[in-house]
Amino acid sequence: MRSSEWLLRSYSAGFGRLMYDTCLAIKNGDREYSQLFVQLSLFTFEVEVQNGQLYGLTGAWFPAGVTVTCFTIYNCHCSFELVENVPYDLPFEINSTAAKPLYQAWMKLLDLAQERIHVASYYWSLTGKDINVNDSSSKQGEDILKRFERLLAENVSVYVAASMPTLASNSTDLELLEEKGAHVKKVDFGHLTGGVLHSKFWIVDMKHIYIGSKWQRNPWRWLFLGCLAKDLWKTFTTYWDLGHANATIPFPWPHNYSTHINKHQPLEVEFNGILTKAYFSASPPAFCPEGRTHDLFAIISIISEAQKFVYVSVMEYFPTSRFLHPERYWPAIDNALRRAAFNYRVQIRLLVSCWTHSDPAMLYYLRSLRALNNPHAHISVDVKLFVVPVLNHTNIPHGRLLFHFIGTSNWSEDYFINTAGVGLIIKQNSTNQQRRQLPIQEQLKNLFERDWNSKYAVNLEDVQGNTCI
Numbered sequence: 001m002r003s004s005e006w007l008l009r010s011y012s013a014g015f016g017r018l019m020y021d022t023c024l025a026i027k028n029g030d031r032e033y034s035q036l037f038v039q040l041s042l043f044t045f046e047v048e049v050q051n052g053q054l055y056g057l058t059g060a061w062f063p064a065g066v067t068v069t070c071f072t073i074y075n076c077h078c079s080f081e082l083v084e085n086v087p088y089d090l091p092f093e094i095n096s097t098a099a100k101p102l103y104q105a106w107m108k109l110l111d112l113a114q115e116r117i118h119v120a121s122y123y124w125s126l127t128g129k130d131i132n133v134n135d136s137s138s139k140q141g142e143d144i145l146k147r148f149e150r151l152l153a154e155n156v157s158v159y160v161a162a163s164m165p166t167l168a169s170n171s172t173d174l175e176l177l178e179e180k181g182a183h184v185k186k187v188d189f190g191h192l193t194g195g196v197l198h199s200k201f202w203i204v205d206m207k208h209i210y211i212g213s214k215w216q217r218n219p220w221r222w223l224f225l226g227c228l229a230k231d232l233w234k235t236f237t238t239y240w241d242l243g244h245a246n247a248t249i250p251f252p253w254p255h256n257y258s259t260h261i262n263k264h265q266p267l268e269v270e271f272n273g274i275l276t277k278a279y280f281s282a283s284p285p286a287f288c289p290e291g292r293t294h295d296l297f298a299i300i301s302i303i304s305e306a307q308k309f310v311y312v313s314v315m316e317y318f319p320t321s322r323f324l325h326p327e328r329y330w331p332a333i334d335n336a337l338r339r340a341a342f343n344y345r346v347q348i349r350l351l352v353s354c355w356t357h358s359d360p361a362m363l364y365y366l367r368s369l370r371a372l373n374n375p376h377a378h379i380s381v382d383v384k385l386f387v388v389p390v391l392n393h394t395n396i397p398h399g400r401l402l403f404h405f406i407g408t409s410n411w412s413e414d415y416f417i418n419t420a421g422v423g424l425i426i427k428q429n430s431t432n433q434q435r436r437q438l439p440i441q442e443q444l445k446n447l448f449e450r451d452w453n454s455k456y457a458v459n460l461e462d463v464q465g466n467t468c469i
Contacts, residue, residue: 078228080271081105082443083212097450099443102212103140109204110147116157117148118203118236120422122196123166124173145173149180158182161239163197163420165190185243187420192242192249193284195323195418198409203233211406211424228269228424231261232280235422238287253289262293263301263425272437274428281423283409283416295409295423296332296416302425303336309347310340311448313386317352318412319365330413334365337381338372347380351452354385360467363460370460384457406444 085102086092110117126145128138152158162174164186178184189196202210206229234257242249259280261267266277281298282288303310319334321327340346352366366383373381407423409415428439438446451457 077270077273080440082440082447084447092450092454097446099447103143106144106210107147109202109208109210110144110151112208113151113156113204115205116159117151117205118233118240119158119160120197120199120201120236120239120420121160122163122198122200123171124160124162125171126173127171145176148177148182152177152180152182159240160184161187161197161236161243164188165196185240187239187243188247189418189420192247193286193418193420195284195414195420197239197420198415199235199239199420199422201232201236201422203229203236206230206233211422228261228267228278228280231259231267232422234259234289235280235282235287235292238282238289239420249286251286255290257289259289259291262291263298264293266425266427271426271428271440274437274439276440277427279425281407281425283421283423284418287420293425294416295407295421298423298425299333299407300336303333303340306340306346307344309349310337311349311351311445311452312337313351313448313451314411315353316358316362316410316412317350317366318359318362321413322359323414328413332413332416333411334369337369341372341379341381345378345380348382349448349452350381350383351386351448351457352383354387354458358467363463366460383460384452385460385463386451386456387458388456 082099083102083105084099086098092098126138126141128135128142148158158177158181160174160177160182162184166186174182174184187197200212202208204210209229209232238253238257261279263279263281266279269276269278271278279293281293281295283295285294288294316322319331320329337348337350341348348369350366350369352362366385370381370383372379406426407421409419409421409423415421426440428441
């Protein structure tokens with residue numbers, strides 16, 4: 001794993017134009033830098049070279065006597081791995097597609113930790129006693145919690161930003177870690193935005209990243225390791241720095257929270273040897289400093305750019321608000337899907353979780369979307385419900401997959417206007433012929449189709465009445 005930033009030169013600039021020969025690139029084999037940046041005090045500018053001179057986005061004239069640091073970003077090499085946690089009472093067909101177990105991936109990340117771990121989470125509920133359940137499924141969560149304790153004993157710093165209010169009112173996980181030396185901040189999103197901190201991610205040693213779903217005994221999926229850690233850390237700091245009493249959201253955010261990596265300028269990296277363009281998005285808009293792409297804009301852009309299909313796996317789907325009173329109609333994503341299906345004949349597949357706590361009103365909206373399906377006109381809109389068997393515990397899929405968007409938000413208005421979430425957008429064009437590695441979206445597609453074709457996926461038209469269980 002290489003750092004993506006290579007220091008070129010730091011010096012005191014004279015008045016006038018910054019010349020290219022003062023920022024001679026460090027040569028490393030035959031690789032050329034993909035982007036060149038100039039840092040002026042607290043501000044960083046991407047620059048372009050024209051006629052031997054550097055031109056910044058805000059102009060190339062710098063005052064005398066300031067310290068200028070030139071650095072470049074090379075095409076760094078990262079590894080990306082999909083992981084999932086399939087409940088033990090949810091068996092799939094033998095030899096069906098599968099990703100690495102989440103427990104193994106988490107333990108691996110914790111084993112890699114040497115200095116510090118940053119965690120953004122809605123809430124923690126890793127033990128059975130949190131929910132008054134004596135169940136063997138709690139063992140892995142309890143192992144994870146004990147591993148965090150050992151890391152704290154080994155002087156690894158742990159920083160946790162969690163939501164306030166929280167659903168895990170009986171959980172003592174964070175209090176236990178705090179007693180062991182963890183730094184914990186409860187971010188009052190109820191006061192700040194009227195929502196919650198719904199993001200779930202880790203940053204380990206500013207090198208490795210996990211993006212996933214709920215911090216409970218049976219989380220669902222996604223793991224990412226790579227060069228974007230520092231950019232995700234900027235989103236973490238927007239939570240962490242407001243984790244105090246009477247905090248207010250700055251407007252605008254100071255420049256050190258801004259990013260140059262976004263939809264219009266994705267970072268070019270190699271994931272598993274495949275050239276990739278990637279960036280993080282975030283919600284809500286108030287927590288998107290300058291340069292950060294908003295989740296909703298990223299999702300709608302991806303849908304509008306689709307040429308063949310859009311496959312979506314999501315916990316809830318509502319073209320309305322959910323927690324505002326009175327509720328209001330919000331068709332942003334619903335319209336984007338309909339437009340793609342009708343105008344461009346893009347195949348739409350929507351796999352939505354259905355469990356004991358699902359709001360039956362969701363079925364009306366899903367049936368409305370499904371009604372657009374018209375095979376004779378080559379309009380393909382299909383909806384299935386992923387119904388999970390309920391024994392003595394509840395497990396639901398929380399993944400959000402849209403072609404090459406991985407996010408942490410459910411799909412209703414509240415999750416985009418007042419709730420904190422993150423998304424990872426990935427674009428790859430080819431396979432790695434040497435490793436025979438599938439592009440990430442192909443791996444995601446295989447997992448989606450496994451779920452779609454499984455016995456747990458029920459056709460919407462086969463559901464009678466207003467409940468799916």
